Amino acid sequence: MHCSKNCKSRTASLSSPPKKNRKLQRGYDKDLYIERNLIERFFNKLKQFRRVATRYDKLLANFMGFVKIAAIAIWIK
Numbered sequence: 693m694h695c696s697k698n699c700k701s702r703t704a705s706l707s708s709p710p711k712k713n714r715k716l717q718r719g720y721d722k723d724l725y726i727e728r729n730l731i732e733r734f735f736n737k738l739k740q741f742r743r744v745a746t747r748y749d750k751l752l753a754n755f756m757g758f759v760k761i762a763a764i765a766i767w768i769k
Contacts, residue, residue: 706718706719706720707720707725707728709722709725734763737766738759741762743762744758744759
C-alpha cells in the first residue's frame with residue numbers, strides 16, 4: 693500500500709510536498725509543512741550540542757536543564 697493511501701485511511705494529512713516532476717500532483721498542507729520544517733530544523737540544531745545528542749547526564753532533570761540552556765542559546769542566535 694502506498695504511503696499517501698495509508699495516511700488517508702488513518703485520517704492523517706500529508707505534510708511534505710510532492711516532487712516537481714510527478715505526473716499526478718497530490719495536495720499537501722503548506723502551513724503544516726512549514727511548521728514541521730521549522731521544528732525539524734530546530735531539533736537538528738539542538739543535536740549539534742554533543743551533550744544533548746549523546747545524553748551524558750543520567751538524571752532527567754539535568755538533561756532537561758541542558759536542553760533548555762541549548763534551546764535558549766539557539767533562540768538567541
